[in-house]
Amino acid sequence: MMRRCMVVLVVLLAAGAMVAGDRQVVCVLCGDYTFSEKDGVSATYEGKRIHLCSLKELTALQKNPDKYVWGTDVVTGRRVHKIKTTFTVDRRVKVRKKDGKNEVWPRRFFFESQKSRDEFLRNPAKYIKEPYAV
Numbered sequence: 001m002m003r004r005c006m007v008v009l010v011v012l013l014a015a016g017a018m019v020a021g022d023r024q025v026v027c028v029l030c031g032d033y034t035f036s037e038k039d040g041v042s043a044t045y046e047g048k049r050i051h052l053c054s055l056k057e058l059t060a061l062q063k064n065p066d067k068y069v070w071g072t073d074v075v076t077g078r079r080v081h082k083i084k085t086t087f088t089v090d091r092r093v094k095v096r097k098k099d100g101k102n103e104v105w106p107r108r109f110f111f112e113s114q115k116s117r118d119e120f121l122r123n124p125a126k127y128i129k130e131p132y133a134v
């Protein structure tokens, strides 16, 4: 019994350290969900704290917030507010870069409802054509 308590305590401490120093965040612009908060840039949009990979992306967002804050639900084809929606899926997808090489990138997908998120999860290959062109 004592041993089990020790294990729980250690796990809690590790989780606390992650939140304080090195929390993983998602980039609103490109959907990369794997970078550390301290390595990116943060900003406030409509009262909410948001994160971006780089200053270049922050500049792009500032110039045209509507273009980047809104994404497309790949199931319904409708616009979805990337900051407000709670229906998301994180996946690693194969992308084809401009130089023709393929890489695997982490991407968050945004959905307008639980229904379209569920539909996506039933058959992701139907909605993501890999490799992506970027």
Ligand SMILES: [Zn+2]
Residues within 6 Å of the ligand: 027, 028, 029, 030, 031, 032, 052, 053, 054, 057
């Ligand atoms: Zn980004």
